[in-house]
Amino acid sequence: MEIIKVYGNGNPAFVYVAKIGDNENHLIELVESKDPYRNEKDKYVFNISTQIGCPVGCKMCDTGKKYYRNLSTYEILEEISFLLNRKYPDGRINTKKFKIHFARMGEPALNNNVLDVLVKLPNIIKRPFIPCIATTAPRNCKKFFNELLGIKNSIYTGGYFQLQFSINSTDESTRDKLMPIDKFSLEEISDFGEKWFRERDRKMDLNFACSTDSEIDIDILKNIFDPKKFLVKLTPINETFSSKENDLVSLFEYDNNTIAENIAKDLRKYGFEVIISISTPEELENHSSCGQAVLNYNISKSRFVYVEE
Numbered sequence: 001m002e003i004i005k006v007y008g009n010g011n012p013a014f015v016y017v018a019k020i021g022d023n024e025n026h027l028i029e030l031v032e033s034k035d036p037y038r039n040e041k042d043k044y045v046f047n048i049s050t051q052i053g054c055p056v057g058c059k060m061c062d063t064g065k066k067y068y069r070n071l072s073t074y075e076i077l078e079e080i081s082f083l084l085n086r087k088y089p090d091g092r093i094n095t096k097k098f099k100i101h102f103a104r105m106g107e108p109a110l111n112n113n114v115l116d117v118l119v120k121l122p123n124i125i126k127r128p129f130i131p132c133i134a135t136t137a138p139r140n141c142k143k144f145f146n147e148l149l150g151i152k153n154s155i156y157t158g159g160y161f162q163l164q165f166s167i168n169s170t171d172e173s174t175r176d177k178l179m180p181i182d183k184f185s186l187e188e189i190s191d192f193g194e195k196w197f198r199e200r201d202r203k204m205d206l207n208f209a210c211s212t213d214s215e216i217d218i219d220i221l222k223n224i225f226d227p228k229k230f231l232v233k234l235t236p237i238n239e240t241f242s243s244k245e246n247d248l249v250s251l252f253e254y255d256n257n258t259i260a261e262n263i264a265k266d267l268r269k270y271g272f273e274v275i276i277s278i279s280t281p282e283e284l285e286n287h288s289s290c291g292q293a294v295l296n297y298n299i300s301k302s303r304f305v306y307v308e309e
Contacts (some may be wrong), residue, residue, distance in 0.1 A: 001078045005297045008286035012036040015286050015293045016082075020075060026052050026068055027294045029104050030079045032087055036280045043097040044087070048079040050114055051106025054291075056136055056181045058166070059246040060209055060237050062291030063105045070111040077117060077124070084125075093127055099162070103134035104290055107181075109141040118151050132162035134207070137184035137192075149196055163196065164205035164233070165189050171215040178214075190224045197229040203273065207233045210251035210260070211243075218266050227271035234260045235277045238289045254278050 004027075005017040013033035020026040031047035034040035050071055057064035071079075080100065088094075100121070102108040118131060133148065152161045168178045172185060184192065193204050206225065208216060221232070237243050237250035252260045257278060264274035279288045287293040 001075065001082065003082070005293070007293055007296075008282075010034075012280065012283060013286060013288070015288075017293050017297045018079070018082075020052060020071070023068075025066075027297065028052055028071070028079070029290070029293045030083060031104060032083050033283075036283070041095055043099070044093075044095040045099045045101060046080060046083045047101040047104045048076065048083075049105035050076060050102050050108040050111045054106045055110065056107050056138075056179060058136070058179050058242075059177065060211070060240060060243045060248050060289075062240045062242050062289065062295045064242070065291065065295065070113060071106070073113040073116045073120070076113060077120065080117075080121070080124070093125070093129075098125075098127070098129040099132055100129060101132040101134065103132060103164070105294070107136060107138065108133050109135045109138055109144045112144060115144065115147050115151060118148075119155070122155060128160055130160050130162055130202075131156065132164060134164040134166065136166045136179045136181060137189055139182045139184060139188075145192060152196070152201075153198070157198075158200050159202045162202050162205065164207050166209070167206045168209050168211075169214040170217040170220040174213060174215060178209075178211075186220070186224050190226075190230075193225070193229050203229055203231040205233045205275075206230050207235065209235050209237055211237045211248045212251055213248065214251065216263055218263075218270065221267070221272070222270040227273070231273035231275065232264075232267055233275045233277055234263060236260075236279075238279060238284060240289050240292055241295055242291075252278075254281060254284075 002019045003016050004019050007015040013031055016030045018028050018030060020028060028049040030049060033045050035043050052069055052071065053067035054063040055067040102114055108114045166179065169175050208214060236252055237248050257276060260276045264276060267274050287296055
């Protein structure tokens with residue numbers, strides 16, 4: 001792995017573009033960041049890639065322009081080792097909450113090497129940490145999720161695992177347009193959540209990247225999902241190449257989140273915990289959305305984006 005470009009100054013993030021192997025088109029992103037509203041001694045996050053490109057093709061995501069291949073176990077661990085050595089060269093991770101998100105480039109459930117990484121990580125990171133899998137829940141990955149459940153129950157107990165489902169709408173036809181892959185229905189996600197959740201586990205995230213086309217039907221959510229086991233996360237649609245190409249307009253913005261607050265207020269009436277997560281202007285400037293950094297790097301070098309091999 002070779003770091004070929006760095007965006008940001010660490011406040012709140014560094015976004016790295018890395019080349020994998022000798023192929024000039026095999027580029028990934030990895031990120032280290034703090035919460036812009038908290039001290040990094042309280043929380044610090046690594047965000048890593050699991051694939052080179054992504055086969056899902058979500059309409060708001062620049063990663064799905066092209067898919068090359070899965071990253072190997074070694075390549076994923078190399079990302080994490082690079083970030084660990086850069087941020088914590090003495091090996092002391094001096095933050096209360098340390099998280100590793102498998103959520104930058106790629107759909108982690110389509111790469112079984114992610115499971116191997118999760119098994120190996122506790123031998124590398126000698127302190128409690130929270131891995132996070134963010135997924136569209138592809139339907140052909142039931143075996144992956146069942147194995148992930150076993151790993152969580154045997155290694156990451158007591159709330160030391162986070163599972164996030166990209167929902168984006170309560171209308172299934174809209175979900176199919178936004179995430180064009182055969183995936184779990186809302187009912188199937190809820191059924192899996194019933195198997196997943198144990199006492200003291202972290203609630204599973206139902207993530208909505210909210211466009212003006214998205215439907216967030218609170219009646220559907222409260223009838224399908226148990227607020228004791230699921231929380232709702234509301235994020236805007238950031239302006240990416242893909243979101244502009246697909247005419248996706250965000251339902252709310254950094255400086256005007258009234259709509260999000262009103263949705264959250266209604267959800268909380270039914271017992272849902274709600275997180276409103278909006279990228280700061282600094283994060284947007286540093287290509288906070290998946291695939292943006294690689295795409296901007298290619299454009300800056302006047303390279304044809306995602307050349308066929």
